[in-house]
Amino acid sequence: MLARAIGFLTTWILVRHLTPDEYGIFSILDMVAGVSAGLITTGFNWSMVKSVASHRKDPATAWHIAGTVLKIEVIYGLILALGLYLGADFLSKNLFHKPELLFYLRLCSIGVLGNILFTYRNAIFQAFMKFRLNAVFTAGHSLCYLGIIILFLMMDQFSIRAISIVYVSLPLIISIIAIVLLRDGFKKARKERLSAFLSSMGSNYGWLLCYTLCLWFSGQFHMIILSRYFPMQEIGLYGFAYKIYGLSLMLMNAINSVLLPTFSGITENSALRKSFKKTLKGTAVVSVCLLVSIPFLGFFISVFAGERYSGACIMLQILIFGAAISTLLSPPVNILFALDKFKLIAIGGLIFVAINAAGQLTVTPVFGGLGAASIQVASHLVLCLWVTYHSFKLIGIKK
Structure with missing residues (x-):
């Protein structure tokens, strides 16, 4: 709830300082980076949450399931990021019919990886019912973004390019920190007994x-x-x-x-x-x-x-x-x-x-x-x- 309230305030600042044309660019960046990231990973995250919930009495297997899903999603994210970077010119001219989007579509190569780790972070906290920790990271992410925007305004450096770079980079950085903090849980993982999870996935x-x-x-x-x-x-x-x-x-x-x-x-x-x-x-x-x-x-x-x-x-x-x-x-x-x-x-x-x-x-x-x-x-x-x-x-x- 706090994160959404901060997001509301951030949106207010953005629309007060961006023209509708500039906010249109930001909307397309948001859509491509966010929705593309969820193409494959949403199903994996849902399956992980459900499987971990059914293995709460066996933490070693639960953490191994979570680690396996993380590896799959990172590989997918890297492939998707490379594809977006290389195909940005084609997409801007032939799909969106807006050549001015080239820079922002290339930024999405960072954004998709950040969003994949962001949604994974939410899913793993949800799976292990660490709702308080999830709230801390989600609110912290929103506060950091709001703080940087205010800093840009104070330094007279506010621009659509500057806020777009921060927008795609911040989820990646904060999600990596969150996943690193869970390293003790991943160390508990036992590298077997995934047959039930894999057959369920199949x-x-x-x-x-x-x-x-x-x-x-x-x-x-x-x-x-x-x-x-x-x-x-x-x-x-x-x-x-x-x-x-x-x-x-x-x-x-x-x-x-x-x-x-x-x-x-x-x-x-x-x-x-x-x-x-x-x-x-x-x-x-x-x-x-x-x-x-x-x-x-x-x-x-x-x-x-x-x-x-x-x-x-x-x-x-x-x-x-x-x-x-x-x-x-x-x-x-x-x-x-x-x-x-x-x-x-x-x-x-x-x-x-x-x-x-x-x-x-x-x-x-x-x-x-x-x-x-x-x-x-x-x-x-x-x-x-x-x-x-x-x-x-x-x-x-x-x-």
Whole structure:
């Protein structure tokens, strides 16, 4: 929560000192570095959290699983970083149709590795239920970034290039420090008895990969379509609205970080059902608060970002409505993961990405950021309803 509050303050400083065009560049950097990193690793991290939760009584095996996943993700990150660096010129001219993005796409080669280690760090803290340590590092990361931005402003060195370099470098540095601090745990690892984990990865990871590919595609596609058909100012307005949307999901993300290891440790349906209902009441309260805030978002933007970003108002209202629904229906997907229903999750992902792609191709080129926001919300709503229906059915909740 503290990290999100700091992130909110940081976003305020950025939009106060960056034009919508400059914030558009920053949004594309954020999207490429963040979403590309999660293409393969999200499934590995989910599997690691679940497997470690089931091996809590055998720390040696649990730490060996965590170490194996780290090695795989680092190798993947290095390959992806090299590919992005070498292909930056092609991507800037032929994919985004914005040659001025060349420098920033090359920066993403650092950013993807940093984001991979950042998400791994969150996952390993989550897996071993080190929530306090995770909170310290997450808040520390946000504070460092905010402090550096303020320092740039005081020294009159603030620029889109300077903050972009810090933005991609800081997660890498802080995550390496966090992982080094866990070295005593990795030393406990026993280098055998991974057959159950590897066989689980073999049977389930294909479905997980399918689901994460769907999330990856939808996370990239809306920005790619916008960059091909609209000027950087439109991308900046949409990027600002999408950033606030991401910050509005802070409670949902905090809840999810606890739910997966918690649900994975419950074996009885009655206990799972009781825990699920209790969580759903909490997410309902947060959702109502988000819905109530929608009429006041125009005033919020004028105070928070100024008139330059007033064009983002309707986009943000649409996205906050989506955030309210996503928050309300966030617990069910953790039920499916806990019960190993990866095929159901993958099918939901395929339905989601089909709707998302069709909408972004037909609606976004006409309506710009408004269309992109509407399609993102509508397709996520379909996915949420899919996983909710099957979760209710599996744990015996009557509709």
